[in-house]
Amino acid sequence: MATNQELIEQWWKEEAPLLPLLHAFHDRDGFISEEAIRAVADGLKIPVAEVFGTVTFYHHFARKAPGQAAPRVCTGPACKYLGAPELLKSLEGATPMACAGRCDDGVPVLQGHEVRVGRTADSLEKTPSPLPPPNPGNVEECVFAHIREPERNTMEGYRGYEALEKARGMSRANLLALITDSHLAGRGGAGFPTGKKWEMVEQAEGEPKSIVCNADEGEPGCFKDRAILDYDPHAVIEGMAIAAHATGATKGFIYLRYEYPETFQIVERAMAEAEELLGDGFKLYLRRGGGAYICGEEGSLLNSLEGKHPFPRNRPPFPVTHGYNDLPTVVNNVETLASVAPIVMKGAEWYRGLGLGEHAGTKLVSVSGDIQRPGNFEAPFGLPLLTLLNEWCGGAPEGRSIQAVTMAGVSGGFLAGDDLDVTLDEPSIRAKGAFLGAAGIMVFDDTRDMVEVAHCAMEFFAEESCGKCFPCRIGTQRLTERLNGAAGPADETKWREEVHDIGRTMMATSACGLGVAAPNITESLVKYFPEQVAASLKNGR
Amino acid sequence: MIAEVKPTATATLTLDGVEVSFTEGETIYEVAERAGREVPTLCYDARLEAFGGCRLCVVEVDGMRAPVASCTTPATAGMVVKTTTDAIEKHRRTLLELVASENRENEVDELRGHASQELKSLLDRYEVRGGRFAGRQSGTSNSTDDNPFILRDYDLCISCYRCVRVCAEQEGDHAITMMNRGFEKQITTEFNGILKDSACTFCGQCVQTCPTGALGDRKAMRAESLPGEVEKTRTVCPYCGVGCSVDLLTKEDRLVGVQPAMDGPANEGALCIKGQFAFDFVQHEDRLKMPLVRDEDGELHETDWETALDRAADGFKKAAGEHGRHAVYGVASGRAPHEAAYTMQKFIRAGFGTHQIDNCSRA
Ligand SMILES: Cc1cc2nc3c(=O)[nH]c(=O)nc-3n(C[C@H](O)[C@H](O)[C@H](O)COP(=O)(O)O)c2cc1C
Ligand code: SF4
Ligand code: SF4
Ligand code: SF4
Numbered sequence: 001m002a003t004n005q006e007l008i009e010q011w012w013k014e015e016a017p018l019l020p021l022l023h024a025f026h027d028r029d030g031f032i033s034e035e036a037i038r039a040v041a042d043g044l045k046i047p048v049a050e051v052f053g054t055v056t057f058y059h060h061f062a063r064k065a066p067g068q069a070a071p072r073v074c075t076g077p078a079c080k081y082l083g084a085p086e087l088l089k090s091l092e093g094a095t096p097m098a099c100a101g102r103c104d105d106g107v108p109v110l111q112g113h114e115v116r117v118g119r120t121a122d123s124l125e126k127t128p129s130p131l132p133p134p135n136p137g138n139v140e141e142c143v144f145a146h147i148r149e150p151e152r153n154t155m156e157g158y159r160g161y162e163a164l165e166k167a168r169g170m171s172r173a174n175l176l177a178l179i180t181d182s183h184l185a186g187r188g189g190a191g192f193p194t195g196k197k198w199e200m201v202e203q204a205e206g207e208p209k210s211i212v213c214n215a216d217e218g219e220p221g222c223f224k225d226r227a228i229l230d231y232d233p234h235a236v237i238e239g240m241a242i243a244a245h246a247t248g249a250t251k252g253f254i255y256l257r258y259e260y261p262e263t264f265q266i267v268e269r270a271m272a273e274a275e276e277l278l279g280d281g282f283k284l285y286l287r288r289g290g291g292a293y294i295c296g297e298e299g300s301l302l303n304s305l306e307g308k309h310p311f312p313r314n315r316p317p318f319p320v321t322h323g324y325n326d327l328p329t330v331v332n333n334v335e336t337l338a339s340v341a342p343i344v345m346k347g348a349e350w351y352r353g354l355g356l357g358e359h360a361g362t363k364l365v366s367v368s369g370d371i372q373r374p375g376n377f378e379a380p381f382g383l384p385l386l387t388l389l390n391e392w393c394g395g396a397p398e399g400r401s402i403q404a405v406t407m408a409g410v411s412g413g414f415l416a417g418d419d420l421d422v423t424l425d426e427p428s429i430r431a432k433g434a435f436l437g438a439a440g441i442m443v444f445d446d447t448r449d450m451v452e453v454a455h456c457a458m459e460f461f462a463e464e465s466c467g468k469c470f471p472c473r474i475g476t477q478r479l480t481e482r483l484n485g486a487a488g489p490a491d492e493t494k495w496r497e498e499v500h501d502i503g504r505t506m507m508a509t510s511a512c513g514l515g516v517a518a519p520n521i522t523e524s525l526v527k528y529f530p531e532q533v534a535a536s537l538k539n540g541r
Numbered sequence: 542m543i544a545e546v547k548p549t550a551t552a553t554l555t556l557d558g559v560e561v562s563f564t565e566g567e568t569i570y571e572v573a574e575r576a577g578r579e580v581p582t583l584c585y586d587a588r589l590e591a592f593g594g595c596r597l598c599v600v601e602v603d604g605m606r607a608p609v610a611s612c613t614t615p616a617t618a619g620m621v622v623k624t625t626t627d628a629i630e631k632h633r634r635t636l637l638e639l640v641a642s643e644n645r646e647n648e649v650d651e652l653r654g655h656a657s658q659e660l661k662s663l664l665d666r667y668e669v670r671g672g673r674f675a676g677r678q679s680g681t682s683n684s685t686d687d688n689p690f691i692l693r694d695y696d697l698c699i700s701c702y703r704c705v706r707v708c709a710e711q712e713g714d715h716a717i718t719m720m721n722r723g724f725e726k727q728i729t730t731e732f733n734g735i736l737k738d739s740a741c742t743f744c745g746q747c748v749q750t751c752p753t754g755a756l757g758d759r760k761a762m763r764a765e766s767l768p769g770e771v772e773k774t775r776t777v778c779p780y781c782g783v784g785c786s787v788d789l790l791t792k793e794d795r796l797v798g799v800q801p802a803m804d805g806p807a808n809e810g811a812l813c814i815k816g817q818f819a820f821d822f823v824q825h826e827d828r829l830k831m832p833l834v835r836d837e838d839g840e841l842h843e844t845d846w847e848t849a850l851d852r853a854a855d856g857f858k859k860a861a862g863e864h865g866r867h868a869v870y871g872v873a874s875g876r877a878p879h880e881a882a883y884t885m886q887k888f889i890r891a892g893f894g895t896h897q898i899d900n901c902s903r904a
């Protein structure tokens with residue numbers, strides 16, 4: 001067993017050392033002891049109180065035995081209806097965890113470095129994550145085009161970095177123009193034009209520059225990045241290397257969520273295979289999070305990498321000028337980066353043409369919940385939502401109908417009734433008050449209690465709120481209490497007024513996207529399901 | 542060689558319909574404050590890096606999708622800013638109602654600390670009377686920390702993190718930290734312990750910046766029930782050569798506490814444990830109130846000033862006469878008033894002709 005000193009020696013000089021060092025202690029002891037915190041603080045010259053505070057921020061860093069060895073059961077909105085509550089009760093010492101990104105074949109149980117999946121204690125099995133099914137619409141794909149080929153996640157199966165070679169033969173200006181021209185935009189939720197982001201980093205002063213791949217995927221109902229990294233990690237690494245060439249970055253980080261330990265190994269292996277092709281000019285690091293949805297928000301992610309308390313950062317300045325270590329940094333989602341190599345090979349026009357109508361490109365959509373065929377699908381932008389749900393995914397389970405779906409995981413709130421008649425693109429979905437975002441869609445059939453679903457979603461936001469800003473820290477808590485009846489007026493008019501006032505102020509004043517988006521849940525609940533709200537208040541929920 | 546002076550770039554923006562100029566690097570809040578706007582804040586402390594947590598300082602900026610926090614947003618040329626629209630004021634009121642709902646109470650004695658009335662004054666200004674947004678309260682008071690200086694009444698904490706930031710940014714101690722996330726956020730020390738076991742130097746800065754009285758000045762709070770109004774007298778801390786400005790708090794004729802002067806040129810609101818908390822000697826019962834002389838019986842006896850001064854003068858004269866002027870060495874007390882310290886050095890230098898004069902102040 002490594003001594004404290006050996007662990008410190010191994011990491012203190014490394015890039016972004018706090019997380020890996022904490023993991024080293026967590027893995028060695030099963031939890032992070034007081035002694036470990038003192039050793040880390042001393043080794044990295046960070047005040048003890050600060051390391052302590054930071055450790056307590058993350059869900060998965062245990063502070064006492066059995067710690068890491070105890071099972072954690074996903075109780076996310078999809079798994080909740082797949083038997084998670086019963087499973088949680090039947091496993092000794094188990095604690096709940098937020099959506100762990102396996103909604104398509106829940107329920108995931110995380111223990112140590114292993115995820116097992118099943119609906120009951122004795123059916124738990126360690127199985128590879130589901131491979132995306134062949135495209136049900138038979139449409140041309142970009143990101144998933146090769147993902148189903150055997151051994152695709154090895155360098156041999158990937159057959160080298162042809163696109164990187166081509167990109168390196170191009171001038172930065174031409175490469176940037178190509179990406180801009182493809183209309184590729186961020187697939188992590190905010191949809192910022194990728195070419196423009198890269199150009200800003202290229203133009204920004206200060207070195208070394210970095211490329212950060214955001215693989216935190218914490219949004220409930222989103223599990224597309226997991227599929228890419230499990231089955232096509234080289235596409236992401238190659239995309240990062242192309243971004244590095246385009247911007248002059250020399251460092252790259254993949255920030256992977258804690259809940260994907262098997263993915264960590266796959267990516268680690270792929271990185272080792274890629275080292276030679278990347279060359280000395282681009283050094284890649286893999287970092288594992290500690291369990292915190294907010295660390296998917298780019299400012300929070302960068303603070304987490306830097307070993308700081310993972311609050312979001314105030315903007316401006318933006319990461320393109322003040323990112324990792326306050327230097328110019330591209331933060332891109334896994335899917336965004338995985339789209340890059342095909343664009344380089346096949347051209348901007350080809351990529352734009354994949355979308356329907358005036359929409360450019362494709363979007364990976366994760367569908368889960370009460371649906372016949374859940375999974376990840378690559379859809380052209382502009383595809384009607386009902387085509388996806390009914391034709392691609394087979395509609396609601398036998399004998400039931402779709403009551404509502406969530407958008408953007410849970411951040412976009414609900415769509416229901418006639419409003420399901422949208423197409424998969426931001427203008428269409430935003431017109432209904434929701435947004436597509438990272439495109440996690442959870443389906444709830446006509447037997448579900450929507451107030452209960454809303455409560456589950458709001459409870460997630462309350463648990464994941466970082467606590468930096470007042471509207472979100474208090475607002476998510478108050479909305480949760482109003483959805484489960486723990487507090488708040490029983491009178492419907494007053495209830496609505498409070499919920500709406502809180503929601504409106506959260507949307508307008510929250511410091512980051514979490515607090516801005518959370519009230520979409522309550523606003524859309526009241527809009528589509530007023531009778532369910534009234535009934536639940538009457539029953540003294 | 543004379544260093545090249547960079548010209549400070551100035552520009553203008555429109556603030557509530559009026560054109561105002563600003564210097565590059567200023568935030569909207571700073572510009573608005575200079576122009577006399579009373580933008581409400583709770584997480585703001587001019588000495589600290591802007592944090593952007595309370596969101597009360599939000600303003601409307603033309604072309605922005607949503608209001609922005611003025612404390613963290615740099616002013617830019619041509620910006621059109623509105624600080625007090627109906628919508629903004631409504632959000633501020635809602636935010637205050639939310640904050641009021643998480644505390645056990647929102648009225649505390651002003652003796653708790655310099656900024657302790659901030660929340661209450663804003664609640665009054667926005668006529669927030671509580672009652673809305675009822676629910677669970679946040680923060681758990683620490684009842685085991687029985688240090689004599691700092692009350693840790695986190696039931697009243699609103700997670701503005703001013704204490705954490707002042708301890709790190711101003712004091713450099715990093716004694717306090719934030720535990721957990723979201724509504725469970727708790728101000729505490731390493732391993733959730735007591736201040737004595739942390740890096741705390743009991744400087745009291747966290748107490749004085751706390752806008753709710755969640756951190757309280759235990760020494761001053763002893764006088765909460767005494768009659769009379771609190772009066773403040775500006776002076777300089779006598780303990781050392783830094784020269785921190787302080788406000789002495791008195792009730793009737795009693796000294797009841799000390800608060801740092803936020804505009805003190807030497808300290809900008811900072812104090813050390815001595816200047817902040819060590820004032821009990823002033824009214825201590827052991828203090829000498831009459832001159833005493835030691836008689837032949839070896840005991841000290843009360844006497845009048847004439848007799849005492851004569852005895853002292855005789856002793857000094859004798860020593861200087863027998864051993865020369867450098868046989869005398871004066872040490873003034875840091876607990877004596879400045880006027881006394883001045884007189885003392887005059888007495889030793891001019892009176893005896895020696896520079897052997899010192900003061901015990903070594904904070
Ligand atoms: C609360 C919150 C969580 C987020 N989580 C993720 C995430 O898990 N993955 C991701 O790529 N982007 C996430 N984002 C968006 C990122 O801040 C950022 O916009 C994105 O990584 C940029 O990459 P892109 O332009 O390629 O989309 C999140 C944003 C917020 C506000
Ligand atoms: S909106 Fe929520 S998650 Fe975002 S900074 Fe504020 S408290 Fe943190
Ligand atoms: S008294 Fe001073 S050193 Fe102690 S916690 Fe407060 S600010 Fe930090
Ligand atoms: S104790 Fe006071 S200063 Fe510290 S976070 Fe709470 S309210 Fe703010």
Ligand code: FES
Binds near residue numbers: 583592610611
């Ligand atoms: S003063 Fe700007 S957010 Fe608190």
